[in-house]
Amino acid sequence: MVLLALLAVLGFSAAAMAQDAWVQVEAQPSLAEAEGRARDYATEFPNVAGYQLSSGWYAIVLGPYAPEAAAGTLADLRSYGAIPRDSFVTDGGTHRQQFWPVGAIAGQLDVTVVDPAVAAEAPVIEVMPAEESPREAKASEAELDADGRKALQTAMAWYGFYEGGIDGAFGPGTRNAMAAWQEANGFEPTGVLTTKQRASLVGNYQADQAEFGFVSVSEPEAGIEITLPLALVQFDHYEPPFVHYNEKAGSGLKVILISEPGNQDSLSGLYDILQTLEVVPAEGERSKSEKNFTINAASSKVQSYAYAEVKDGMVKGYLVVWNPADAERMSRILPALKSSFRGVGDKALDPGLVPMDEATRSGLLAGMEVKLPKLSRSGFFVDAAGTVVTTVEAVGQCGRVTIDHATEARLVAQDQATGVAILQPTTPLAPQAFARFAGGAVRLGSEIAVSGYSYEDKLPAPVLTFGTLEEEKGLNGEAGLSRLAAPVLAGDAGGPILDSTGAVLGMLLPPAVKGAKLLPDGVAFAAQAGVIGQALAAVGVVFSPATATDLATPDALNAAALGMTVLVSCWE
Numbered sequence: 001m002v003l004l005a006l007l008a009v010l011g012f013s014a015a016a017m018a019q020d021a022w023v024q025v026e027a028q029p030s031l032a033e034a035e036g037r038a039r040d041y042a043t044e045f046p047n048v049a050g051y052q053l054s055s056g057w058y059a060i061v062l063g064p065y066a067p068e069a070a071a072g073t074l075a076d077l078r079s080y081g082a083i084p085r086d087s088f089v090t091d092g093g094t095h096r097q098q099f100w101p102v103g104a105i106a107g108q109l110d111v112t113v114v115d116p117a118v119a120a121e122a123p124v125i126e127v128m129p130a131e132e133s134p135r136e137a138k139a140s141e142a143e144l145d146a147d148g149r150k151a152l153q154t155a156m157a158w159y160g161f162y163e164g165g166i167d168g169a170f171g172p173g174t175r176n177a178m179a180a181w182q183e184a185n186g187f188e189p190t191g192v193l194t195t196k197q198r199a200s201l202v203g204n205y206q207a208d209q210a211e212f213g214f215v216s217v218s219e220p221e222a223g224i225e226i227t228l229p230l231a232l233v234q235f236d237h238y239e240p241p242f243v244h245y246n247e248k249a250g251s252g253l254k255v256i257l258i259s260e261p262g263n264q265d266s267l268s269g270l271y272d273i274l275q276t277l278e279v280v281p282a283e284g285e286r287s288k289s290e291k292n293f294t295i296n297a298a299s300s301k302v303q304s305y306a307y308a309e310v311k312d313g314m315v316k317g318y319l320v321v322w323n324p325a326d327a328e329r330m331s332r333i334l335p336a337l338k339s340s341f342r343g344v345g346d347k348a349l350d351p352g353l354v355p356m357d358e359a360t361r362s363g364l365l366a367g368m369e370v371k372l373p374k375l376s377r378s379g380f381f382v383d384a385a386g387t388v389v390t391t392v393e394a395v396g397q398c399g400r401v402t403i404d405h406a407t408e409a410r411l412v413a414q415d416q417a418t419g420v421a422i423l424q425p426t427t428p429l430a431p432q433a434f435a436r437f438a439g440g441a442v443r444l445g446s447e448i449a450v451s452g453y454s455y456e457d458k459l460p461a462p463v464l465t466f467g468t469l470e471e472e473k474g475l476n477g478e479a480g481l482s483r484l485a486a487p488v489l490a491g492d493a494g495g496p497i498l499d500s501t502g503a504v505l506g507m508l509l510p511p512a513v514k515g516a517k518l519l520p521d522g523v524a525f526a527a528q529a530g531v532i533g534q535a536l537a538a539v540g541v542v543f544s545p546a547t548a549t550d551l552a553t554p555d556a557l558n559a560a561a562l563g564m565t566v567l568v569s570c571w572e
Helices: 002-009 014-018 031-042 067-079 104-109 134-141 146-158 172-184 195-212 264-274 324-340 356-362 529-538 554-564
Strands: 021-028 048-053 058-065 088-090 095-100 214-219 224-229 233-239 242-247 254-261 284-288 292-298 303-311 314-322 375-381 388-391 400-403 407-415 420-425 447-452 463-471 481-485 496-498 504-508 523-528 565-571
Touching (some): 021 067, 031 048, 031 095, 058 067, 067 088, 088 195, 134 195, 146 172, 146 195, 195 214, 195 324, 224 254, 224 314, 224 324, 254 264, 264 303, 314 324, 375 447, 388 504, 400 420, 407 529, 420 529, 447 504, 463 554, 481 504, 496 554, 504 529, 523 529, 554 565
Antiparallel strands (some): 021 058, 021 088, 048 058, 048 095, 214 224, 233 242, 242 254, 292 303, 375 565, 388 420, 400 407, 400 565, 407 420, 447 463, 481 523
């Protein structure tokens, strides 16, 4: 080692040099460019140094530091945006002649002449091109030892580019991973990393380890293994089927592991429940299959990512929540969580006899604000395509509208005069039943049934409220209205009115207030079937007339009502 010998002559010990670490912030192809950049950095940092590298480039570095201090400094300066994103920690092994500060070695040691015998042994540096060619990169790669090759695979696996074994063998899987890493970082995807790319990849990996405190966590009770940033989160409590890791030192990061016995229905139930959380905004991509789902949700206030899968009779996954302002930091954390998560063993947290929905609300939702709609009303399907009729009240001033919470809907038409609004689902639906409208005269005083979500979203299904048809007009003789006597509630508005055959007579309107007078309890009004038919025809929806004439059995009436009635929710 000629350089170490030279430094020893100048008074530096090999032991001291072996302990030094540096943060490399830039490298320039020429001495003039490097001196200019070093001068710029010196106005911001007190410990700027510059070295010619064995490749012929000129590196600008900060330091020296102890190795653990260098990693922490790199993490801090990158998080503040004070140094380039691709800065990395180096041990100085490729450093040759120091060029900055000018005259630093001679000035510090008060020497001006180097022993000619030692100087004669100094290597002749050949300046290399600005970027190594694939052949040159492969040649420098060939000099890596087994640990160096494994370090590259480990770093690529950490960032989610490599899924093979850490064996130091660079086969097709490793080459594809290298190309993917290069492409993701804006380099030509050659599949062979240059010297600088290798240093950046491994250096960033080491810095991330130090900054975030990544540790492989095994939760044997939950049957989950995952790598977590324990500098930012800490274990808080078990609450089956969840394991809570809350923020640490005000990091704003939260991780919830999910583990329970279950099947595809349990997976779907979890997916639906997560949509009700404030920390899972409506905006963002969703993907759901029979075996797993992902949710990548974002708003201006919160961002979250959820993944869960069903396998071998168990549902396992995780939910990560963070501040959108930490997007750059999460771009380094989230890939580590994704690539390291796996279910292990045949064990899951046992929620006991508590059903999935209730378990979720008592566990996952504890300490979290549940996302609630502004209001919920009733509605009903009017065709096989899932078109829904509801009340104008249900869709006024809404940022978005959902059908049964799970399906987004768009407003097709609304009429303030009649109180009728028409919705269509944004994704296909297959209703169990849909309305068939009565067309003939209806006997006054006959029994009717109102199907609706009387208590809005507090109950999982609509209820039937029975009453009578009092009059086929409004109190002031208004056409198109029916007056009912039925103890309905606000949540029933928008629901269908059925006669004893199961035919739909109309749609329940919100509670009526005439001027300053509040009408007696039990007085309700409905938009008649003919009014609804005209509204549907105006937007090209074909509705079906009723054909049944026999009285429906209670079970048949209940099945028809429940199959067509939906919960319509208005969200901010």
